Amino acid sequence: NAGVTQTPKFQVLKTGQSMTLQCAQDMNHNSMYWYRQDPGMGLRLIYYSASEGTTDKGEVPNGYNVSRLNKREFSLRLESAAPSQTSVYFCASSEPWGLQPQHFGDGTRLSIL
């Protein structure tokens, strides 16, 4: 059981390039999330999707777009990468009802030069 899988694990981009980070979960969860984590800081929510076909902004959505492709997959796109977007990106999933915990992938480490 893979849980939450993120690809790629590492990526280096030049300023202005575009990139899509992929996330897939095999736990049949309805809700999925994208976070970023900067050095020495906790995670900050970028976007989330409560169910297939819906997406909502989180705390730091500027510069990003998301697509909930189907129930399993939730992608994060940087249209024109900036050095300030250098970070580790985590995807998570959970059931939306009650107080179910979120399950996280192992992250994508993105550097923008």
Place this chain on the structure above:
Amino acid sequence: DAKTTQPPSMDCAEGRAANLPCNHSTISGNEYVYWYRQIHSQGPQYIIHGLKNNETNEMASLIITEDRKSSTLILPHATLRDTAVYYCIVRPSNNTDKLIFGTGTRLQVFP
């Protein structure tokens, strides 16, 4: 959402109990206390959560004070693999979406 305060770092000897405190003095009646940890280079891992009663699972115990203004996560027999950053998060029962992570406590377990 209520704010949490945790010490930035703690040490614990291997085999001893690790007691990680969290202050959440502004917690409201419908807010739960969650604990996650993040081992270096990995995604956060759920540990435990509770409302007002003490909770225990295979990973840890959660002790919440009677006034709910603070809590303690207890790892009963810490191992080197428990070295991680531990996050205490307060989450409303009607908010199924957002986890607000602070900077957590970096626990170092030493031999």
